Amino acid sequence: MSDIKLTYFNGRGLAEHIRYLLKYGNIAFEDIRIEQDNWPALKESTPFGQLPLYEENGKVASQSLAVARYIGKKINLAGDDEWQNLEIDSVADTLTDLRLKHYPFYQESDPEKKEKLKQSLLSETVPYYFERFEKFITKNSGYLAANKLTWVDFFFATTLDTLTRILGVNVSEKYEGSSKLKKKIEELPAVKTWIAARPETPF
Template sequence: FTSCNCSLRQGCLFIKGYRLTAIPKERFKMVHYKIIYFDSRGRAEVSRLLFVVAGKPYDDVRLTPDQWAAEKSKTPFGQLPVLEIDGERFGQSISIATFLAREFGFHGKNNIESLKIDQAVQLIVDFTTAAVKIFFEKDEVKKAEILKNIKEVETPKYLKLFETLLEKSGTGFFVGKTITLADIFLYDILYSFGQHKFLTTDGYPLVKALVKNVESNDKIKAYLATRKQTVN
């Protein structure tokens, strides 16, 4: 046995060229995750899907309106979703999903892949921002105008951009040969918008193939088979 004075400073030992590292007991502690949101997919579903595809346990806490009124002051920014990690709470849906993707290995193998994933996610956010305006418009005439713009302008614009990114990748996913945060994010938003009949992926074969690739994942397929149906 020989001692090691490496940067880890964890009492390493060498046995015939092999280094044995003493790992602190707290490293083996099971992390307790909670996703706190309303009883809908909404801004929490991407994070839920990440837990599903990673096979990681978590508490899926779904609040009623009355529960939310009592819980609101306990959240970081007075909004949902919230990710709770061992009792500490964090807000902002994109930050939460990005953190989980990194923790669970769905955020690329290097910084360039991570950058590609982040740029795809931001593009999806831009698409979402353009489309969700319809949910907040009360005037039926204006709502019809917004819907027309979504179908004729925004949807073709963004689906073409997604198609181009997928063509560059050439793997059926945005980055690499397996599911990442970007694929899950696009799948989720296309499902939601398709449910409201905002769009169709006809004419965008690579986007349509990505949706199929995500849905065919065994863990996601099992989750979708029993997922509660909600309006959003």
Template sequence: MPTYTLHYFPLRARGELIRLLFAAAGKTYTDKIITFADWPSKKSEMPTGQLPVLEVDGEKISQSLAISRYLSREFGLAGDSSLDQARTDQVVDTIGDLLTEFFKYAFEKDTEKKEELKKKTFDSVLTTFATNITKFLDMNKDKSGYFVGKKLTAADLAVYEGFEDFVLVDPKALDKYPKLVAHRKLVLSNPKVKAYVDKRPKTDV
């Protein structure tokens, strides 16, 4: 088996789907945390000067979604067919867009603007993405509760983590979307995922 090292900040953010994939697959890796103080001296060592970066037997792979797709395929969490993989990707990519919107609010420094962004994020942004993600769930002909087929894929892990930020700020954020609430419980019914989520460090994002 390859040797894996994940380089990322002490955050969930763009690195957490990667960690969840390792957890769900029960695979070993080194989670190398780079502090914000150390980042300027480490930045030049990364292919694009960004994180996360995954080292696979010493080779550095950048871009969070590229890393997630690679691991999903390696660990059998991408879907059983090419079409299933596309179904998985469409969900993961949509959650990537959701995170981009959430981070505009989360990382805003100006107090007044942050409050405006919070209202937008928890109103129109949440409504749009929760509605669209629920449509993807309904599109699964297997009606298994998962997004693709009858088992856990990267799509499920991405959706769980994508809405985690909302639920941490407002525990009732998904109350209007019972299918997503049920889906979160389904994801946590996986013992490996639950064990990881229960012990992971608490961060704002």
């Protein structure tokens, strides 16, 4: 039995897809949530000053997508061949691109500028990405890649959740394939149980 710890802030953010995957794979882990006050002291000890941190039998790794890929392989949610893994990885990095596009909005404090950024996200960025995700989902029998459930679908579900919470608008509402895929992930029994039990946090 391995000794697994996941350290993140008290929120979903870039850790929640890892939590979903660990729950889905029935892998026991310690869900460590640190408060902002304790972050400066911990930051110095992390590889590059970032969370989440994944610890397995005393070895530590960072970067949320790298960790998700690692766990995905462990629980048979990777591709059947390396081309499928490339498809999966390609969508994962595209989801990161999409996440990065909403950071300027998230960080903007001027209400007028913030509203402008929001409108541009909702009228341009979101449709651009989701129209394309829809094509991938249609082509892959309801999943994003490899024609089956893989770890990137979990990252998709939590990314949609993050964007929806931060923008205050259901970003995938108009996109049937995307909405269905998110729901499919959230209704996997282990994930559903986790969602009902997890700490309530704004993001």
